[in-house]
Amino acid sequence: MSLANKRIILGVTGGIAAYKSAELCRLLVKAGAEVRVVMTAAAQQFVTPLTFQALSGQPVLSSLWDAASGDGMEHIHLSRDADLLLVVPASADFLAKLVQGRADDLLSTLCLARSCRLAVAPAMNREMWAARPTRRNLEQLAEDGVMVLGPAAGEQACGEIGLGRMLEPNAIMAALPGLMGLGALAGKRVLITAGPTFEAIDPVRGLTNLSSGKMGYAVAQAAAEAGAEVCLVSGPTCLATPAGVRRIDVQSAAQMRQAVLAELPCTVFIAVAAVADYRMDVTATQKMKKSAGGLTLHLVANPDILAEVAALPDAPFCVGFAAETEQLAAYAEAKRTRKKLPLLVGNLAQDTLGQDAAELVLFDDQGKHPLPRADKLTQARHLVRRIAHLLND
Ligand code: C5P
Numbered sequence: 001m002s003l004a005n006k007r008i009i010l011g012v013t014g015g016i017a018a019y020k021s022a023e024l025c026r027l028l029v030k031a032g033a034e035v036r037v038v039m040t041a042a043a044q045q046f047v048t049p050l051t052f053q054a055l056s057g058q059p060v061l062s063s064l065w066d067a068a069s070g071d072g073m074e075h076i077h078l079s080r081d082a083d084l085l086l087v088v089p090a091s092a093d094f095l096a097k098l099v100q101g102r103a104d105d106l107l108s109t110l111c112l113a114r115s116c117r118l119a120v121a122p123a124m125n126r127e128m129w130a131a132r133p134t135r136r137n138l139e140q141l142a143e144d145g146v147m148v149l150g151p152a153a154g155e156q157a158c159g160e161i162g163l164g165r166m167l168e169p170n171a172i173m174a175a176l177p178g179l180m181g182l183g184a185l186a187g188k189r190v191l192i193t194a195g196p197t198f199e200a201i202d203p204v205r206g207l208t209n210l211s212s213g214k215m216g217y218a219v220a221q222a223a224a225e226a227g228a229e230v231c232l233v234s235g236p237t238c239l240a241t242p243a244g245v246r247r248i249d250v251q252s253a254a255q256m257r258q259a260v261l262a263e264l265p266c267t268v269f270i271a272v273a274a275v276a277d278y279r280m281d282v283t284a285t286q287k288m289k290k291s292a293g294g295l296t297l298h299l300v301a302n303p304d305i306l307a308e309v310a311a312l313p314d315a316p317f318c319v320g321f322a323a324e325t326e327q328l329a330a331y332a333e334a335k336r337t338r339k340k341l342p343l344l345v346g347n348l349a350q351d352t353l354g355q356d357a358a359e360l361v362l363f364d365d366q367g368k369h370p371l372p373r374a375d376k377l378t379q380a381r382h383l384v385r386r387i388a389h390l391l392n393d
Contacts, residue, residue, distance in 0.1 A: 001177055001225075004032035009078060009085045011107045012052070014042020016157040017089035017123035017166035022047060024088055024169035025055040031173070036078060038062065038107045040094070064106045079114035084180055087111070088149075089123035089166045092134055098146065099137045119147040119179055121172055126162030149175055149243040167243055174225045175243035183227025184388035189266040190228040191316070192220050193273035193305065195235035197253045201297065202284035209274035213237030215321070215358065215376050216272035220245045222380035226388060228268070233259045235273055253279060253302035260305055264312075268387060270319040271306035278302060307339045317342060317391055319383075323349035332363050343390060345383060362386055 008028055012021045028035045037052040039062045049060035061078070079085060087094065087107070094108070098120070103109040111118055120141070128134060129151065141148060150167035177183035194216020196209040213234060220232040221242035232247045233256055241247045248263075250256045253275045260269070278299035288295075310318040320341045322332045325348065332346035346361045358379050362369040364386075371382050 001173070001182070002032050003028065003176065003180075003182075006033045006083045006180065007081055008033045008035050009082045009110060010035050010037045010052075010056070011085065011087035011090075011110070012037060012039045012043040012047070013087060013089060013091045013094040013107065014040055014045060015089045015091045015123045015166075016046060018043050018046040020166060020169055021088045022051050022055055024086075024172055025052055027169055027173050029056060034058075036061065036082075038078070038110060040105055040107050042091070042093075061106055064109060076113050079110045079116060082114070082116045084116055084176070085111060085114055085118045086121075086172075087118070088121040088172060090120035092122070092124045092128045092131075092137075095120065095122060095134065095137045095141065099140045099144075117147065117179060118145075119149055119175075121149040121167050122151050122164070123166035124151075124164045125156060125158050126160055126164040129162075129164035147179055147244065150240070152240055171243050174221065177227045178224040178230070178244040181227060183225065184385065185223055185268070185391075186227030188228045188268060188391075190223040190230050190268045190270065191233070191260060191263050191266040192216055192223065192230065192270045193233045193235075193256055193260060193275070194220065195237040195239075196274050197235045197256055197276045197302075198251045199253065199276045199279035199302075200251075200283045201280055202286065202288045204287050207276055207278065207280075207299075208236075209276055211235070211237075211274035213239050214356065215380070216270075217242055218376040218380035219270055219272055219383060221377060222384040223268075223270075225381070226384050231263050231266075233263070233273075252276075253305070257303050257305045257308070260309065264309070264316070265314065266316045268319065268391070269306070269309050269316045270387075271309075272321050273305075274323070275305060276302060304339070306341070310340050317387065319387060320344045322346045325349050328361065329363075329368060332361070336363050343387065364390065 012018050035056040037056050037060045052060045097108050103112045152165050152167050153163045154165045155161050156165050195213035196211040199207040217239050220230050224230045224244040230245045232245050248259045250259050281298040281300045306320050318341050322335045324331045328346045336344040344363045358376050359373045360371045360379050
């Protein structure tokens with residue numbers, strides 16, 4: 001990815017993750033961006049301005065009251081010129097300041113006096129992340145159009161394990177084309193389904209499919225990296241939302257269908273979800289009791305979301321997935337024709353389920369294109385490239 005001629009303001013606030021921001025600064029510069037670093041006073045308790053000055057090749061700014069900064073209007077000039085304002089890490093306190101529109105230091109003032117997009121990568125202890133004020137602040141930031149990247153789950157500097165750890169610099173880099181309208185799918189709306197669906201039998205039991213959601217989430221990440229505005233409609237999984245992706249959680253096929261239809265129109269619809277083929281005719285409202293004589297469930301077919309979207313008069317470019325256990329090419333081609341899809345991705349279920357790597361074959365009007373075995377994100381990037389190519393054909 002090239003960020004040549006892009007001007008990025010990298011804001012650094014006070015948190016131990018500030019040291020990772022130095023790596024991000026290096027990656028941004030390597031990608032060709034012109035980076036101006038603005039640090040809060042607290043950030044300088046963790047990393048010195050000299051580190052960022054050396055990495056960005058520019059003096060680091062931190063004070064609103066810097067007599068050496070030209071006409072004293074630095075807070076307006078800097079953000080007027082920028083293509084993106086990126087606050088990494090963003091502390092809980094800084095998020096609260098953004099919500100209130102406070103402007104008591106250079107970085108918060110720049111955030112207020114900007115015409116470019118603002119993205120923040122929060123980093124904090126898991127309890128601070130889960131606290132109600134932080135939850136409220138995140139809702140307000142979403143409403144204010146601030147893009148929130150992450151956080152990720154995992155081991156934290158405080159020794160605890162949970163959500164609140166800052167996204168790694170590489171993952172933040174991967175989200176930038178989407179944020180900045182760059183990439184092969186720039187400006188396109190891409191709608192993706194992922195994960196299994198869960199069809200309730202009674203309040204404590206249900207029918208589902210084996211699906212980790214990894215492939216759908218990888219496709220969402222790859223589409224965002226390619227600059228698309230991505231909406232991911234996800235069945236139950238325990239995966240983190242890829243940076244820059246908007247996610248809607250659903251349980252059943254009916255809810256998934258409703259969410260998908262509500263998100264139309266879009267340019268591309270990629271159905272990766274393993275949707276349950278059947279649901280209960282009538283879901284029991286109370287827990288069903290065991291009986292010695294066995295149990296017969298009466299099931300009805302679920303709507304085929306992909307076939308329904310592909311049959312719309314103004315249908316988006318529709319991509320289906322087919323996991324088969326045998327005769328991949330024959331079944332996949334038959335499915336592509338039946339559902340009227342320009343592109344279908346086939347894989348052998350036993351090779352792919354729950355695994356990090358996948359062996360995929362793309363089927364389109366020009367024939368069959370096997371992709372080399374690779375991790376799911378690499379495969380997803382191949383798929384997105386193929387989609388962009390077919391769209392521009
Ligand atoms: O017919 P089959 O279930 O094998 O088709 C798989 C493809 O169709 C996948 O892309 C899946 O996401 C989609 N699908 C769907 N709604 C269903 C069943 C499958 O969107 N009810």
